[in-house]
Amino acid sequence: MTGVEMAFPPKRPLMSTRARLNLYLAITFVIVFCISSAVLYRSLIDGAMQQVRRDSALQMEMAMAIRRYTMEDVRPLLPPGEVLHPQSIPAFAANRTMSLLEEVRPQYRYAEVAINPTNPSNRAAGWQVDLINAFRNEPDKIEATHLSEGPSGAMLHVARPVRPTADCLACHGAAAAAPAGLLQRYGRTGGFGWKIGETVGAQIVSVPTTNALNAAREAWWRHVGASLVVFAALFLVLNRVLSRAVIAPIETRSSTWRELATRDAVTGARNRRSFDEEGRALIAACRESGADLTLLALDIDHFKRVNDTFGHDVGDAVLCEFVQRILQASKRRDGLYRTGGEEFAMLLPHSDIDAAAAFAEVLRRQFEATPFSGAGRLTASFGVAVLLPGDTLETLMKRADRALYEAKGAGRNQVRCIVS
Numbered sequence: 569m570t571g572v573e574m575a576f577p578p579k580r581p582l583m584s585t586r587a588r589l590n591l592y593l594a595i596t597f598v599i600v601f602c603i604s605s606a607v608l609y610r611s612l613i614d615g616a617m618q619q620v621r622r623d624s625a626l627q628m629e630m631a632m633a634i635r636r637y638t639m640e641d642v643r644p645l646l647p648p649g650e651v652l653h654p655q656s657i658p659a660f661a662a663n664r665t666m667s668l669l670e671e672v673r674p675q676y677r678y679a680e681v682a683i684n685p686t687n688p689s690n691r692a693a694g695w696q697v698d699l700i701n702a703f704r705n706e707p708d709k710i711e712a713t714h715l716s717e718g719p720s721g722a723m724l725h726v727a728r729p730v731r732p733t734a735d736c737l738a739c740h741g742a743a744a745a746a747p748a749g750l751l752q753r754y755g756r757t758g759g760f761g762w763k764i765g766e767t768v769g770a771q772i773v774s775v776p777t778t779n780a781l782n783a784a785r786e787a788w789w790r791h792v793g794a795s796l797v798v799f800a801a802l803f804l805v806l807n808r809v810l811s812r813a814v815i816a817p818i819e820t821r822s823s824t825w826r827e828l829a830t831r832d833a834v835t836g837a838r839n840r841r842s843f844d845e846e847g848r849a850l851i852a853a854c855r856e857s858g859a860d861l862t863l864l865a866l867d868i869d870h871f872k873r874v875n876d877t878f879g880h881d882v883g884d885a886v887l888c889e890f891v892q893r894i895l896q897a898s899k900r901r902d903g904l905y906r907t908g909g910e911e912f913a914m915l916l917p918h919s920d921i922d923a924a925a926a927f928a929e930v931l932r933r934q935f936e937a938t939p940f941s942g943a944g945r946l947t948a949s950f951g952v953a954v955l956l957p958g959d960t961l962e963t964l965m966k967r968a969d970r971a972l973y974e975a976k977g978a979g980r981n982q983v984r985c986i987v988s
């Protein structure tokens with residue numbers, strides 16, 4: 569056997585239909601998964617914050633109820649006078665009661681603070697002052713929020729303005745008119761001169777957000793994990809179903825169509841169309857890599873006589889046997905092309921003219937020595953041409969044909985080479 573190598577097999581698409589289907593499925597799943605996870609994350613966080621706000625609203629309502637109870641039920645029994653009972657002051661009662669609640673619900677805080685308080689421990693500081701000033705700047709505002717980050721986590725502070733009514737001025741109007749007990753307990757320095765409707769302070773409810781947000785994030789991670797499992801299972805099922813129901817039949821049909829479009833129906837050799845396409849690609853590849861390329865033109869001698877003597881069917885069988893013998897003698901299964909009736913061509917990359925001629929000679933001897941079944945002894949002629957700079961497939965083919973005609977002209981059953 570010779571060392572020549574026949575043409576490269578035709579190039580396949582970079583990705584198979586199956587691989588493309590998997591890629592599209594995977595991309596679709598990733599997009600759907602990311603969008604649904606992002607939407608879920610947003611809604612879980614929003615839900616957690618709404619829960620925090622509901623908690624703060626409930627706490628504020630509790631404080632308001634305590635104030636009201638103090639004002640309506642306690643104050644009439646213990647009106648400010650010579651002796652001051654702080655328990656009868658709404659702000660004191662609310663602060664005190666809510667501080668008891670804080671013992672069982674740590675971090676849930678309530679504070680009534682003022683810029684100019686009667687009780688110095690109720691003096692607003694830092695962001696509390698900012699909230700009060702915000703209410704002062706916008707008298708229509710009835711609620712303001714502030715988020716803070718502390719050692720125990722993030723907190724949401726919800727504030728409502730404290731605006732004195734006529735009742736409040738009994739203690740917080742002029743210091744001279746204030747009850748003696750109040751002056752005696754807190755002095756004359758703070759908590760006087762308030763005016764009806766002006767913002768003097770704020771009720772502030774503080775609620776932790778960290779726990780609720782962490783719970784929302786944990787729920788999100790659980791969902792992400794479960795979704796991943798569901799998406800992966802769905803991917804596998806869809807992949808299987810589509811592969812069996814759609815891709816497999818398409819691949820079978822397309823490979824059949826490819827065979828029909830690129831092979832000669834009688835001999836199974838690659839057809840003229842393949843020769844043109846693959847020949848051009850091969851020339852470009854050999855030019856780029858600098859590899860040799862030779863073209864072998866083959867033709868059965870006096871083939872017409874086979875048809876005329878034994879019939880067209882035997883002629884077909886001879887063509888098939890001719891192809892099989894060539895393929896068996898070469899390394900590759902592709903690379904032999906039927907370019908005409910009983911004319912064939914072979915593209916031999918990495919073969920110089922001597923190697924190609926030697927291969928042709930092996931074939932020639934083999935044909936000559938071994939009779940064809942049904943048709944007896946037959947010979948073939950060969951023309952060899954090597955790829956030259958500036959060659960196209962057509963010019964290369966022309967030279968190989970010329971060499972073949974020279975072989976025919978010289979009596980057939982021989983190999984002729986044309987180098988330039």
Ligand SMILES: Nc1nc2c(ncn2[C@@H]2O[C@H](COP(=O)(O)OP(=O)(O)OP(=O)(O)O)[C@@H](O)[C@H]2O)c(=O)[nH]1
Pocket residue numbers: 834867868869870871872873875879880881882883884887908909910976980
């Ligand atoms: N059985 C069969 N014959 C074919 C087929 N295609 C072409 N032929 C015949 O091949 C013969 C080719 O004849 P020619 O071109 O005269 O060539 P030849 O007889 O081989 O003579 P040389 O090539 O000069 O040696 C014709 O008789 C065609 O009818 C085919 O597919 N099957």
